[in-house]
Amino acid sequence: MESKTIALVKVLGTEYEILSADPEHKDLHGSGHDGVCDYLTHRILISNLSDWDETEDRKAEYTKQTLRHEIIHAFLFESGLGYNSEKSEHWAMNEEMTDFFALQFPKIINTMKKAGAL
Ligand SMILES: [Zn+2]
Incomplete structure (x- = not known):
């Protein structure tokens, strides 16, 4: 496989296809990444981690975290922020900033629901 x-998800009105792929897939292998967001083809590729010697619980949590990370990249690209940040030291391509949203989004949305902010 x-x-x-x-x-299939909508990102600001644009449909993105999310695919699970073997770590050997050409777009993942050798990239050093377990997820890729291609804003040109609107596809997000996530490794199925078949090469990981880990528990299913850890794989599942890591997969969700990676997927949230790539979805945030898609939102930034679809917002026109993917490549217009040179004057701000590439903040929209910054991995820490993207990980911030990927890691904190479930907490942020829970807080917003509880606060009636949605
Ligand atoms: Zn990234």
């Missing part, structure tokens, strides 16, 4: 579609 090279890859298979696991979801």
